Amino acid sequence: MMNIRCFQNNFSAASFPLVPVQLPSRMETHLWYVLPNEVKSMSLLSQYSELLSPCEKEDINCIRGDDLRKRALLARALVRTTIARYQINNQVNPSSLKFRKNAHGKPEVEWQDDDNLCPVPLHFNLSHTSSMIACGVTMNVAIGIDIEEKQRQLKNNVLAFSRRYFSPYEVKILTAISDPEIQHQEFIKLWTLKEAYVKALGRGFSGLPFKTFTIRSKPATTGSFNLSEDFVSKASEIIVESSDDPENLTNEWQFALLELAGSHYAAICMEKDKTVGGEANTPMKLTVWKTIPFIEDECVSGTDAVVAIGGLIKQ
């Protein structure tokens, strides 16, 4: 087995090349996730470390606690390696990518005017829990994702929290659920959807208070689209409505809600591509990979690891 430590930065990517992937098409989301518990090798972690910018390394060093540091390191490594896969023209070294933040703090790729990097309108968004880190990728359109452990405990009472932060309609829906476990699950799902939405908008929780919009499901109109066996979900659409302006938002954003790896809820919010014509609601094409960057990638779409539970999705 090659000793990768003999190689400098530029060569380590070539020793264990990242498997290149085709860019997502319009109305398609790619989702990559890594399970920190499966990454134990110190040499692999140090290889990931080599990908980071000096700033990122410093930020990670400021974090106290091995698990938290490892999680932060994996998150950076996942983003860098994932984006680097999509360079179909040239081999891109994941360590050469540059990032910046928008006005609300949402990270985005800063494409350089460089021979090696072909600017590609790739959008990404990251989310993590203590046991999973996920990165969603789209082309041309904005994306937001949020993941939560299904079993996560809440300190506050679900309804008290919802009354404080969610919209009246959402509170009504949650209040109507009598089984506390189901109520808890529905709360978590709703939280992930709302988070995914404000992250897709690039505004975050502070930028768009959760009380000002409602997310709910609505039975999908069949329109001119044929429902085929590819549909795994219950063919109900998830929509968002603004408390101030009920008309404006619904048509621009598309949602998907999944159960990932049996342990997490994952919500994806994707901007609809306006160049895709037609009134019918096109399902979101979704491809999911479980990865350990540089070691293995496994496409898990359509398996037990990815269960669609809301929104129009095609795997």
Added chain:
Amino acid sequence: MAVARGALLKYLRVNVSPLPQNPSASSNGLFQLTFNAIRRRFSEEVRGSFLDKSEVTDRVISVVKNFQKVDPSKVSPNAHFQNDLGLDSLDAVEIVMALEEEFGFEIPDNEADKINSINLAVDFIASHPQAK
């Protein structure tokens, strides 16, 4: 200072009750007395409403330590919710809600997820007169 006082006076209402007639004091002296009394009341009210920072710190720390998923040994006045305590966005909002209950005032949603460390929470609360 005068501008600030003017602005304050515009928005604060003070009960004005008719002064008892006191033939011995000159009208000028009475006016002086009343004006000073009003000014003193204002400063007491304004000063008295801000909580003492070290008390706020203790109370904030105890709220955060109360969180099941937080390791109490890591909770220091400098602790950052995400980097030191490993809390995520939902946890941070839960903490804000717990702080609202502890201090009896509402923390606006557009400030909520900016409060992501003990220090920021303390600064925010200590600078709000509505905090109890």
